[in-house]
Amino acid sequence: MRPTVFLVLALPAALVAQTAPAPAPFKARPVPNGPVKVGPARGTVVVVGGGAMGPEIYKAFIDAAGGPDAIILDVPNAGGADTVSRNTGQPWRNAGARNVVVLFTKDRKIADSDSFTAIIQKAGGVWFEGGRQFHLVQDYGGTKTERAIMDMLDRGGVVGGSSAGASILGDFMVRGAPSNDNTIMDYPGYEIGFGYLRNVGIDQHVVARSRLPDLADSIITRYPDMLGISEDEGTAWIIRGDTGRIIGRNKAFVYNGKDATDADAPFLTLYPGDRYDLSARRTINRVADRSPVKSELVNSLFDKYIAPGSGGATVLVAQSGDVFVDRAFGIPAQLRYMPRTTLPQFPLGDITRVFTELCAQTPSIERGSSGGQDSTARARSGPPPSPLQRCVTRLSTPVGAHRTVAADSQVVQSSVDELYRFALGLDVPKTWPTADYAKGWTSDTYKGVTRLAAYATADGKRAAFVRIPDRHATIIILTNDASADARGMSERLLDQLLSHQ
Numbered sequence: 001m002r003p004t005v006f007l008v009l010a011l012p013a014a015l016v017a018q019t020a021p022a023p024a025p026f027k028a029r030p031v032p033n034g035p036v037k038v039g040p041a042r043g044t045v046v047v048v049g050g051g052a053m054g055p056e057i058y059k060a061f062i063d064a065a066g067g068p069d070a071i072i073l074d075v076p077n078a079g080g081a082d083t084v085s086r087n088t089g090q091p092w093r094n095a096g097a098r099n100v101v102v103l104f105t106k107d108r109k110i111a112d113s114d115s116f117t118a119i120i121q122k123a124g125g126v127w128f129e130g131g132r133q134f135h136l137v138q139d140y141g142g143t144k145t146e147r148a149i150m151d152m153l154d155r156g157g158v159v160g161g162s163s164a165g166a167s168i169l170g171d172f173m174v175r176g177a178p179s180n181d182n183t184i185m186d187y188p189g190y191e192i193g194f195g196y197l198r199n200v201g202i203d204q205h206v207v208a209r210s211r212l213p214d215l216a217d218s219i220i221t222r223y224p225d226m227l228g229i230s231e232d233e234g235t236a237w238i239i240r241g242d243t244g245r246i247i248g249r250n251k252a253f254v255y256n257g258k259d260a261t262d263a264d265a266p267f268l269t270l271y272p273g274d275r276y277d278l279s280a281r282r283t284i285n286r287v288a289d290r291s292p293v294k295s296e297l298v299n300s301l302f303d304k305y306i307a308p309g310s311g312g313a314t315v316l317v318a319q320s321g322d323v324f325v326d327r328a329f330g331i332p333a334q335l336r337y338m339p340r341t342t343l344p345q346f347p348l349g350d351i352t353r354v355f356t357e358l359c360a361q362t363p364s365i366e367r368g369s370s371g372g373q374d375s376t377a378r379a380r381s382g383p384p385p386s387p388l389q390r391c392v393t394r395l396s397t398p399v400g401a402h403r404t405v406a407a408d409s410q411v412v413q414s415s416v417d418e419l420y421r422f423a424l425g426l427d428v429p430k431t432w433p434t435a436d437y438a439k440g441w442t443s444d445t446y447k448g449v450t451r452l453a454a455y456a457t458a459d460g461k462r463a464a465f466v467r468i469p470d471r472h473a474t475i476i477i478l479t480n481d482a483s484a485d486a487r488g489m490s491e492r493l494l495d496q497l498l499s500h501q
Contacts, residue, residue: 038198038227038278039239043153045196046160047169048248049204050130051233051400053162054424056247056321058095060238064158065125068096073103073123077139078131078164082106092127103145111143120148125158128165134178134190136168146194159196160236163204168193172201172226174219185218197239200227200278207232207250207417208402212337215255216266227281228255228267234400234421235272242279246270247321249400249421251339257281265337273322291324292500293317293493298325301489305329311480314341316416317493318423319473325493326416345403345413346478349456351465352412354422357440359391362432388412395432399425416476419465423474426467441467446491447498453487460487466494473497 039045044064048057065072074089089100101119103126110116120126126149128136140146153159159169167174175182176190193202201223203215215228231237234249246252252274253267258281261268270276273287288295298315305313312330316323328340385393388406396404399421404414425431441452449468456463464486466475475490475497 038200038242039244040153040196041241042156043240044158044160045153045169045237045239046158047166047197047202047229047231047237047239048160048162049166049206049208049231049233049235049250049252050163051205051208052398053091053234053236054249054399055095055428057234057236058092060236060247061125061127061158061160062092062095062097064238065097065123066157068098070097070124071099071101071119071122072097072125072127073101073120074127074129075103075136075140075165076129076131077104077106077135078129078133078168080131080135088129106139108139108143111140111145113144117144117148120145120152123152123157125160126152128159128161128168130161130163130165132180132182133164133168133173133193134176136164136194137173137176137190137192138178141192141194149194150196153196166204166231167202169196170200170202170229171195171198172219172223174201174203174215185214186222197278199225200229203228203230205233206230206253207339207342208400210336210338212253212265212267215253220255220266224256226256227278229253229278230255230267233402239278242277243284244276244278246272246274246276248272249424250342250417251326254281259283264333267337269339271323271326272318273324287322288324291317293324293496297492297496298327301492302327302329305479305481313477313479313481313484314346314416315478315493316341316420316474316476317497318420319471319497321472323420324497339417342403342415342417345405345415346463346480347407347456348412348414348465348478349463350458351454351456351463352406352410354440354454354465355392355395355406355412356388358395358432358435359388361435361439362391362395395422398431414478416478419476419478420474423465423467423476427469427472446494449498451494453490455487460485462486464490466490468494468498471498 046061072092076088084102084104088102092100105111161169170193173191173193177184177187178190201219206212220228231252232250235252236248237244252270255267257268259268275284277284302313306329310330314328317325326341331340334343386409388409392406401418401421404418407413426437441454443452452467454465462479462482462484464477475493477486477489
């Protein structure tokens with residue numbers, strides 16, 4: 001394989017501070033005439049909410065850049081370091097990109113030079129890493145580098161980023177304060193992003209870090225004409241023109257749209273497979289509307305859990321990246337609008353064996369993402385973590401799970417949203433490279449397909465985690481009802497899913 005190419009030009013931070021301009025107050029860029037009003041007329045913008053990304057996001061970006069042989073520029077400046085790690089750009093190589101160039105300078109004079117921007121003329125994609133977005137403004141704002149990246153997008157290329165690299169993509173730069181305090185939503189003078197999406201403000205990590213109210217409380221009220229969008233970790237908006245498609249591991253959200261918001265919430269929730277018109281500010285179509293699993297069936301199975309005292313239930317049905325069903329029944333509202341399919345957690349009973357089998361086979365998983373770090377920090381805030389908790393933390397890292405825990409040394413607690421992250425990880429052999437993914441599951445043939453199933457009890461009660469690997473299909477049911485026929489309910493859902501193949 002070809003090595004990652006580094007184009008690295010840097011000056012000491014003290015000199016950079018002298019050359020950085022004073023940012024201007026926010027003012028939305030003019031909207032051009034014609035049908036495209038928010039996104040690029042020809043190119044693609046990829047907005048990721050931070051955390052671990054799945055192969056579907058890497059593939060979408062590489063395809064939009066022109067394929068594996070396209071030049072992809074990886075920009076790590078948001079990290080704030082004065083030097084570049086030799087590992088920068090490696091995830092893109094691992095995903096199949098053959099020509100990765102690390103684009104980096106902290107010298108604005110160099111960023112404003114023709115020699116530095118020459119490589120951008122040849123590139124198919126530019127990716128902004130995470131960190132703090134004000135570094136990107138200080139290093140590249142108003143330079144030829146910023147303009148050259150916009151020109152590349154206008155030629156039909158792709159610009160994307162994760163975390164801070166997502167927020168820089170909008171016209172308005174959320175959490176732009178020039179400090180390590182990322183709780184300040186609107187900082188005077190650091191409000192202007194690079195504007196690849198016009199009159200849009202972008203937030204990130206919104207479920208993982210319980211940030212869902214922030215856009216509504218601090219930005220939309222102050223800028224009532226602005227469109228706010230956000231996405232959780234491992235989740236992406238793929239935007240071409242004004243059409244955004246959601247892919248990935250969790251949910252995305254819209255503020256100040258024209259559709260009705262979620263009940264008792266200031267935003268509209270979108271799911272992987274949904275499409276949204278950012279100019280009209282309306283949903284184009286919902287994956288649930290073309291779901292082979294009908295809402296009438298779901299309601300008939302779970303409506304009884306709406307009653308007080310039932311303990312509640314949650315259910316998720318997904319296939320090939322589309323989340324057809326992700327619903328909660330009888331779950332009370334959670335703090336900070338957290339999804340009721342993410343919180344609260346349910347004890348998994350015998351489904352814990354899925355985790356213990358992975359744990360036994362993956363003793364050397366390393367920490368490396370915010371998911372693992374957050375879980376470890378949580379465990380350290382109380383009693384020392386059990387061996388199972390330490391392993392659950394390690395297993396969570398590559399899929400970006402944050403809240404799955406071992407409440408004691410024997411039973412794991414999780415949610416349908418977090419278990420779906422693990423299901424997607426199990427679809428990719430290199431997620432946990434040393435593991436046999438079949439262990440911990442009961443394997444049989446159901447309606448002509450191989451079914452891998454785990455239930456909370458030996459007789460299939462209370463909770464079910466079912467996968468059809470050949471169809472990339474997942475069904476997850478979690479309840480606190482000891483009498484719930486989880487196996488039977490999962491089969492009713494699976495019957496409808498398979499009947500439309």
